[in-house]
Amino acid sequence: xxxxxxxxxxxxxxxxxxxxxxxxxxxxxxxxxxxxxxxxxxxxxxxxxxxxxxxxxxxxxxxxxxxxxxxxxxxxxxxxxxxxxxxxxxxxxxxxxxxxxxxxxxxxxxxxxxxxxxxxxxxxxxxxxxxxxxxxxxxxxxxxxxxxxxxxxxxxxxxxxxxxxxxxxxxxxxxxxxxxxxxxxxxxxxxxxxxxxxxxxxxxxxxxxxxxxxxxxxxxxxxxxxxxxxxxxxxxxxxxxxxxxxxxxxxxxxxxxxxxxxxxxxxxxxxxxxxxxxxxxxxxxxxxxxxxxxxxxxxxxxxxxxxxxxxxxxxxxxxxxxxxxxxxxxxxxxxxxxxxxxxxxxxxxxxxxxxxxxxxxxxxxxxxxxxxxxxxxxxxxxxxxxxxxxxxxxxxxxxxxxxxxxxxxxxxxxxxxxxxxxxxxxxxxxxxxxxxx
Ligand code: MN
Numbered sequence: 179x180x181x182x183x184x185x186x187x188x189x190x191x192x193x194x195x196x197x198x199x200x201x202x203x204x205x206x207x208x209x210x211x212x213x214x215x216x217x218x219x220x221x222x223x224x225x226x227x228x229x230x231x232x233x234x235x236x237x238x239x240x241x242x243x244x245x246x247x248x249x250x251x252x253x254x255x256x257x258x259x260x261x262x263x264x265x266x267x268x269x270x271x272x273x274x275x276x277x278x279x280x281x282x283x284x285x286x287x288x289x290x291x292x293x294x295x296x297x298x299x300x301x302x303x304x305x306x307x308x309x310x311x312x313x314x315x316x317x318x319x320x321x322x323x324x325x326x327x328x329x330x331x332x333x334x335x336x337x338x339x340x341x342x343x344x345x346x347x348x349x350x351x352x353x354x355x356x357x358x359x360x361x362x363x364x365x366x367x368x369x370x371x372x373x374x375x376x377x378x379x380x381x382x383x384x385x386x387x388x389x390x391x392x393x394x395x396x397x398x399x400x401x402x403x404x405x406x407x408x409x410x411x412x413x414x415x416x417x418x419x420x421x422x423x424x425x426x427x428x429x430x431x432x433x434x435x436x437x438x439x440x441x442x443x444x445x446x447x448x449x450x451x452x453x454x455x456x457x458x459x460x461x462x463x464x465x466x467x468x469x470x471x472x473x474x475x476x477x478x479x480x481x482x483x484x485x486x487x488x489x490x491x492x493x494x495x496x497x498x499x500x501x502x503x504x505x506x507x508x509x510x511x512x513x514x515x516x517x518x519x520x521x522x523x524x525x526x527x528x529x530x531x532x533x534x535x536x537x538x539x540x541x542x543x544x545x546x547x548x549x550x551x552x553x554x555x556x557x558x559x560x561x562x563x564x565x566x567x568x569x570x571x572x573x574x575x576x577x578x579x580x581x582x583x584x585x586x587x588x589x590x591x592x593x594x595x596x597x598x599x600x601x602x603x604x605x606x607x608x609x610x611x612x613x614x615x
Contacts, residue, residue, distance in 0.1 A: 205295040206303075208238035213590055213599020216290060217468075219283055220424070220459035220600070221268055224309040231312060233263040233271060234304065235286055236459050236601070241304040242286055250298050253285055267316045268460065272404045272423050273537045279404070279423070280464060311458035313363040315402060318536040320361060320454075321528060322398075322430060322446075322544060323353040325519035327474070329547040329555060336563045337438075348478060351519035351527045353544075356430075357451035361540065363458050364603040370581065370610040371452040373436035389610035390433035392564065393579040396545040397498055397555030397587055399514050400428035401521050402460060403539040410532040415486050418522035419463060421535065427457040427496075427589045427603045428542045434558055434578070454542075457589070457603040465598045469493045469591035471515050480523070483530055490520035494591045494600075496546060498555070501584040501604075505572035509560060512546050512553040514589075581609040 204216055214220065214236040224234050224241060232245040248259035259282075262271050272279065289296065324330055327343070330352075334342030346352065370393055374385040404423025407413055413421055430450065437449030470489035479485070491514065498510040519527075524541060545555040554560045557578050560568055567575035579585065584606040590599035 204237075204290045205292060206238060206240065206290055206299075210594045211597070212238045213597050213601050214238055214459075215592075215596050215598065216287060217592070217596045218461060218465050218598045219286060220461040220465070221271075221314065222459045223266065223268060223312050223314045224304075224458075225312065226304065226308055227310060231264065231266045233265070233268055234309070235283075236306065237290060239306050241306050241309055243302055243304050244282075247286070247289075247302045250301060252289060252302075253282055266312075267538070268314050269316050269538045272315070272402070273406070275405065276420070276423075279462070283462065283464070311363060311365070313361075313456075314458060314460055315538045315540075317358040317361050317538050317540045319539045320356040320358040320542070321353050321539070322356045322450075322542045323351050323519065323524050324544040325351050325517045325524065326544055326546050326555070327518040328516060328549055328553075329545040329559065332547060332554065332559045336558070348476070348518075349481070350484070351524045353524070353528065353541075354445045356446070356454070356542075358540070360451055361454045361456060362605075364455055364601075364605070366453075366455060366605060367608045368431050368453045368455070368605045369608045371433050371436065371448070372610055373433060373448050374439055375435040376439050385439055390435055391578065392434035392558075393607060394432045394434050394557045395498070395579070395585045395587075396430035396432055397496055397510060397512060397547075398428040398430055398542045398545060399425055399494065399496075399589065400456065400540050400542040401425050401463075401525075403535045403537060403541070405535075406537055407529060407535045409534040411529075411534070412483075412532060413525055413529045413535070415484065415522040415526040418525045421525060422463050422521060424460040424462040425466065425600070426460055427587050427600050428540075429455040429585065429587055429603050429605065430542060430545070431455070431605070432556070432558075453605075455603050455605045456540075457587075457600050459601050461598060461600055466492055466494075466591060469598060473520050474516070474518055476518065483526060484523050486520060486522055490522055491515050491517060492591065494589050496555075497588045499586045499588075500568075500570060500576065500579075501586060502570060502572055502574065502580075502582070505570065506586075507570040507572075509557075509568055509570075510552065510554055512548045512555050514543070514546055516546060516548045516553075517543055579607050581607050583607050 234241040244263040586604040
């Protein structure tokens with residue numbers, strides 16, 4: 179290797195090292211394992227028990243109170259930003275567009291990187307443990323995709339053993355329009371639903387009305403639209419990043435027995451719309467840039483409007499735990515990199531016919547299963563349609579969720595000191611109302 183090249187490389191390495199130190203340094207102590215590093219700065223809406231809602235950004239064990247920060251002039255235009263950050267949702271802020279939202283993000287990052295703890299720190303910082311998180315956005319429309327080839331194949335095998343993947347699956351990101359009104363924030367309990375169910379051993383094609391016995395979760399990620407598009411104008415795969423504000427973890431609670439009886443011919447309905455839970459912190463797409471990876475190879479090659487180049491997928495670790503009493507068992511570990519169809523392809527396909535999108539629209543990935551049984555993203559797959567039992571650390575077993583079970587999902591990209599994490603989404607199963615029958 180020529181000497182000058184070696185020298186240049188060393189210099190480059192020095193600069194990178196210094197830059198890294200600068201990027202990671204803050205006067206605020208941020209636990210090294212925290213999901214909320216300086217590189218992350220996700221947005222949420224919280225209150226301190228008084229119901230006064232305000233926007234915040236998570237950093238380590240703290241929250242930056244964005245309303246307080248605007249009052250102190252951190253972003254300029256004090257009254258404008260104070261009004262924006264005391265809304266009950268982030269929709270108006272997100273709608274300002276990425277030049278504004280990224281400038282706010284940069285201002286907060288710069289403030290956290292000051293040489294010394296600033297005098298206004300006490301007014302701007304809130305202890306995260308004291309805050310109650312609420313639904314961060316108003317969701318006008320919700321779409322759920324079906325973009326994991328492992329999940330689609332597993333489910334297909336159970337319902338159609340000889341023909342698991344339908345012929346359209348590799349040509350388009352399959353999806354359906356879901357229900358936005360029942361999307362709730364992490365911590366909201368989920369009531370076991372009633373519905374029409376075919377009883378095992380009952381008369382053929384004759385349902386009973388009963389509480390679901392096959393309550394399940396679906397491990398998904400969802401992206402949130404940050405920019406409106408006009409009706410009649412498709413969004414291309416190249417434009418997709420402009421329209422995607424950020425991501426959350428998404429649990430698409432599902433009642434398999436209700437779903438199985440109702441889903442033909444028009445797809446999911448009451449087996450799905452009784453509740454979906456999201457993590458409270460929205461991780462901006464910008465924070466995930468360093469964690470972009472290649473998508474799985476697509477065969478056949480997608481049609482031109484779905485053709486993409488470069489790194490379209492994300493390396494986000496996913497973990498599902500089932501909590502029962504004081505015991506917790508990790509039942510699945512997956513990763514968003516397994517998704518066959520990328521978010522850009524989902525959005526391009528969703529709008530290729532001219533369908534418009536609105537700020538706050540939520541588009542979920544579909545269950546993210548990996549290639550091995552330990553990476554399956556639903557109990558339907560983990561128990562293989564109720565054939566196997568899943569052992570929990572307290573000695574009990576599960577095929578589907580029981581009353582009192584708490585399901586928790588976590589997601590994070592990157593390693594210690596620079597993690598871009600999502601925190602968690604969890605929900606506890608409440609017994610069905612006993613009034614129905
Ligand atoms: Mn789903």
